[in-house]
Amino acid sequence: MTTLMMKFRSSPFLEHRPSLCSYCLKPVGGLLFHHKDRWYAACSKEHLLKIKKQIITGKRNTLKAPMINNSAVIDAVSSCKDIYTKLAKENKSYVIHEWKKDDRVRLFHQAIKEYLVVCTEQADQGFSLEDDG
Ligand SMILES: [Zn+2]
Numbered sequence: 001m002t003t004l005m006m007k008f009r010s011s012p013f014l015e016h017r018p019s020l021c022s023y024c025l026k027p028v029g030g031l032l033f034h035h036k037d038r039w040y041a042a043c044s045k046e047h048l049l050k051i052k053k054q055i056i057t058g059k060r061n062t063l064k065a066p067m068i069n070n071s072a073v074i075d076a077v078s079s080c081k082d083i084y085t086k087l088a089k090e091n092k093s094y095v096i097h098e099w100k101k102d103d104r105v106r107l108f109h110q111a112i113k114e115y116l117v118v119c120t121e122q123a124d125q126g127f128s129l130e131d132d133g
Pocket of ligand 1: 022
């Protein structure tokens, strides 16, 4: 068993690094726990130690899948109009599956990023039905 607590900046980790803490599902900053062939991300040193204990004892807490916020999806899609138009012109097609893979990934990356920004703002400020008005 290998235990590491460090911040990785190398390319493979940047491509595969988790977004959420394996203990509480908060966004992570780069703390990782390595056990056998698996990596687990943590939001804090405290949670990194809790993850380590859970993994070693085999007593994992159950993580809930988040609910999808339809309003945030609509906002994210709307905010991607400019990049979609730019990439469509570069690919000479408005049909996404005809684009280069890197460009499809770029569009969805942007949409997911925007979605998470909206959800983070909502978590920070709460929401009101007046927000859409
Ligand atoms: Zn956490």
